[in-house]
Amino acid sequence: xxxxxxxxxxxxxxxxxxxxxxxxxxxxxxDAVLGAIGYERGPLDGGWAFYGRGDAxxxxxxxxxDGQAARGGNGVMIGFKADTQDQVTAAYDAALAQGGTDxxxxxxxxxxxxxxxxxxxxxxxxxxxxCVYTTV
Numbered sequence: 001x002x003x004x005x006x007x008x009x010x011x012x013x014x015x016x017x018x019x020x021x022x023x024x025x026x027x028x029x030x031d032a033v034l035g036a037i038g039y040e041r042g043p044l045d046g047g048w049a050f051y052g053r054g055d056a057x058x059x060x061x062x063x064x065x066d067g068q069a070a071r072g073g074n075g076v077m078i079g080f081k082a083d084t085q086d087q088v089t090a091a092y093d094a095a096l097a098q099g100g101t102d103x104x105x106x107x108x109x110x111x112x113x114x115x116x117x118x119x120x121x122x123x124x125x126x127x128x129x130x131c132v133y134t135t136v
Contacts, residue, residue, distance in 0.1 A: 016060070019063065020062065028098050039056075048062045082133065104121035115136050
């Protein structure tokens, strides 16, 4: 049951939520990274920021509901699909410019490939690991 197999229907993710210890401080990072791939942020509402892009899954940024510190999950990574290699690079550069941590520069995976999966990896201030990728 690989490749989105769920009884003949692909799995659909409606939205994801990423924890931030200071939502307002996290907004420049996510405005830059998600903006580079076409997401727009709605108004801050009740401590939440929510981003959307057409039919793509939405992205919510908020403090954890349990009141504990936000921290990246070990082994958890969120992949955001870009349309082009230039968007992948722009999102990666934006993440680093906003204080993100490099987890893998833009390029093909595996590195010797010349087509297929092209991605970049970063972490935000709370340690959430993100991938921005496209396929070529």
